[in-house]
Every structure is written in C-alpha cells, then in structure tokens.
Amino acid sequence: MPDTIGDRLRKARKRVGLSQRDLARESGVSYSLITKIEQGERQDARLETLHRLARVLDTTTSALVAGDASQGPGIPAAAPTAQWDGVRAALADTATDVAEAPTVRGVQAAVDAVTQGYRGGNFTELATLLPALIRDTHALADFAPEGAALRMRALTMTGRLLTQTRQYDLAEQALDRALRHAPDTRHAVASAPAPDEARELLDRLGAELLDADAFLFAVPMYNWNVPAQVKTWLDLILNHPRLGVHGDWPLKGKPAVLVLSRGGGYGPGTPKEGWDYATPYLRRILAEVFGLDLHVAEAELTHAFWNPEMAELRGLAEESLRVGHEQAAEHGLRVARLCRA
Numbered sequence: 001m002p003d004t005i006g007d008r009l010r011k012a013r014k015r016v017g018l019s020q021r022d023l024a025r026e027s028g029v030s031y032s033l034i035t036k037i038e039q040g041e042r043q044d045a046r047l048e049t050l051h052r053l054a055r056v057l058d059t060t061t062s063a064l065v066a067g068d069a070s071q072g073p074g075i076p077a078a079a080p081t082a083q084w085d086g087v088r089a090a091l092a093d094t095a096t097d098v099a100e101a102p103t104v105r106g107v108q109a110a111v112d113a114v115t116q117g118y119r120g121g122n123f124t125e126l127a128t129l130l131p132a133l134i135r136d137t138h139a140l141a142d143f144a145p146e147g148a149a150l151r152m153r154a155l156t157m158t159g160r161l162l163t164q165t166r167q168y169d170l171a172e173q174a175l176d177r178a179l180r181h182a183p184d185t186r187h188a189v190a191s192a193p194a195p196d197e198a199r200e201l202l203d204r205l206g207a208e209l210l211d212a213d214a215f216l217f218a219v220p221m222y223n224w225n226v227p228a229q230v231k232t233w234l235d236l237i238l239n240h241p242r243l244g245v246h247g248d249w250p251l252k253g254k255p256a257v258l259v260l261s262r263g264g265g266y267g268p269g270t271p272k273e274g275w276d277y278a279t280p281y282l283r284r285i286l287a288e289v290f291g292l293d294l295h296v297a298e299a300e301l302t303h304a305f306w307n308p309e310m311a312e313l314r315g316l317a318e319e320s321l322r323v324g325h326e327q328a329a330e331h332g333l334r335v336a337r338l339c340r341a
C-alpha cells in the first residue's frame with residue numbers, strides 16, 4: 001500500500017501513463033519539484049501545486065494528500081485527536097519562505113474548495129487539506145494584500161471546524177492566530193457603508209433577486225435562529241423599494257427551495273420543541289413577504305454524526321438526512337421542470 005505523498009503521486013502518474021516530464025509540461029509544475037515529491041524529499045507541497053497535478057492525473061487533491069483515508073463518508077463518530085496533528089503542526093509553523101510561491105488565484109480557489117468541503121461536512125478530508133491551506137495562505141499573506149484576507153478565512157474556518165469537533169485547544173490556537181493577524185485585514189472588515197455605497201449594495205443585491213427565475217436558500221440554524229449574516233441580508237433587502245413590505249411583489253409565485261439544517265432536534269414532543277425560530281421566520285419572509293412559491297427540504301440532528309453525547313440519536317439523524325435528500329431531489333426536479341417549461 002502506498003503511504004507517502006510521493007508514492008501516491010508516482011502511482012497516479014503511472015496509472016495515466018505519463019512521465020515526470022510529461023506531467024511537468026501538462027501541469028505547469030516544475031520537473032524538479034515533481035521528482036522531489038516522488039522521491040520523498042518534499043512532503044509539504046502547496047495545495048495549489050497538488051491541485052494542478054491532481055487535475056492532470058484525473059484524481060482529487062485530497063487523494064494525493066491522504067490517499068484512501070480521505071474518502072471516508074463525512075464526520076467520524078469520534079474524531080481522534082491524532083487526525084488533527086497536521087493542522088497542529090501547520091498552526092505552529094510560521095515560516096513563509098517557500099520554494100514555489102503561491103498565487104492569489106490558486107490560493108483563492110483552494111480556499112473556496114475547502115469551504116465547499118466544510119459545507120459538505122467531510123471532516124476527514126478537511127483534516128488532510130487544511131494544513132497545506134494554512135501554510136499557503138500564510139505564505140501568500142507575506143507578499144500579497146489579498147493573502148491576509150484569505151488567511152483570515154482559512155484560520156476562522158479551521159477554528160469553527162475544530163470547535164465543532166471538540167478540539168478546543170487547537171480551535172483556540174487557530175482563532176488566536178486569526179486575531180493576531182486581524183490588523184492586516186482591517187481593509188476587509190466591513191464597517192457601516194456610506195449612504196451611496198449602501199444604495200449601490202441594495203441595488204446590486206436586489207437585482208440578483210429580480211433577475212432570477214428560481215431560488216435556492218441554504219440556511220443552517222445558529223443559536224435557534226437564522227445566522228446573523230442572513231438576518232443582515234434580509235434587513236437590507238427589505239429596504240428595497242420593490243422587494244420590501246411596500247413593494248409590488250415582483251417575486252410572487254416564483255419557485256424557491258429552502259434547504260435547512262439544524263444540529264439539534266425540535267420536533268413535537270422533544271425537550272426543545274418550540275425553540276426553532278429560524279424555520280417559521282424564513283417561511284414568513286420568503287413565502288409571505290416575498291410571495292415565493294416555497295418548498296422546504298430539511299435535515300436535523302446533524303450534530304449526532306460526530307457528537308458522542310448524541311450517539312443514540314444517530315439513527316434518527318440518518319433518517320432525517322435521508323428524508324431531507326428526498327425532499328431536495330423532489331423540489332430540485334420540480335424547479336428544473338418549471339424553469340424548462
């Protein structure tokens with residue numbers, strides 16, 4: 001069984017019948033770096049580099065980083081601390097001198113891809129990708145202003161993820177480091193926009209809704225309600241002259257799917273029945289204020305997949321996820337048919 005990144009790279013390269021020089025030419029990664037990785041001289045290739053290699057080799061970046069271990073289905077039942085050793089090492093590593101300089105585009109793409117992985121809940125894969133991402137964003141922040149904001153995103157996502165998997169000491173390190181670098185991202189922190197900017201923002205956000213034929217809203221529950229960002233967005237949109245309460249209902253009857261996820265459970269008879277303020281609020285706004293033709297797909301008890309204290313609820317969580325997927329597929333088909341008609 002190949003177990004180093006070099007072994008995996010060589011195996012993937014041979015599988016598609018490329019020489020090291022072919023691979024270098026097609027991926028744009030230097031021949032010398034490819035040979036060094038394959039010979040085990042470099043274990044810390046940039047995520048961006050691995051992504052370029054993976055594309056040519058018709059495999060995934062995480063398969064190169066972690067092999068089969070990265071293919072696990074989502075959240076492990078009890079995340080072993082050792083799984084996060086790579087993240088621990090990357091958080092401690094503050095070196096920024098690198099053989100291959102990362103690019104803003106490459107790192108941006110890597111941050112977006114890892115954010116997708118985060119949303120998909122594949123924690124095993126994230127544990128393998130985050131160390132390289134933390135190093136890449138740190139190196140980039142050293143010479144590109146955009147790097148500071150990307151580093152902030154990578155570190156706060158790492159902190160959130162580690163909090164959810166109860167690796168609190170590491171989460172603190174990640175968030176601490178994000179805070180330490182916060183002054184670098186001053187320009188990216190939103191302050192109250194000036195009136196002209198606010199109007200422009202409202203026009204832009206409103207146009208996004210007015211131009212759409214169908215809608216997908218994906219909203220997790222945060223502290224028994226919608227996330228503050230969603231509330232802020234709605235507060236803005238409801239000021240729009242056409243979309244707000246005094247508007248002319250331009251979205252009336254358009255198809256919309258609302259996808260909801262909740263870490264806990266709030267059904268009838270549960271201890272927290274009635275604590276879900278997110279779902280009724282969103283239904284009210286989307287269906288009654290905007291007048292959308294709203295269909296809901298929801299999954300709850302999502303934290304049962306990783307939280308040992310909720311282990312006995314895993315069966316219910318699986319059932320909820322199954323129903324949620326069915327609802328999503330049904331609504332998705334419906335919207336697609338309507339849009340095609």
Ligand SMILES: Cc1cc2nc3c(=O)[nH]c(=O)nc-3n(C[C@H](O)[C@H](O)[C@H](O)COP(=O)(O)O)c2cc1C
Nearest residue numbers: 118119220221222223224225261262263264265302
């Ligand atoms: C800041 C925060 C607050 C949360 N509060 C709740 C909550 O009050 N009730 C709940 O059921 N789940 C709560 N959750 C869990 C999310 O609803 C759950 O993780 C969701 O399935 C996925 O969203 P995520 O991918 O952003 O974590 C919270 C999560 C976060 C990050």
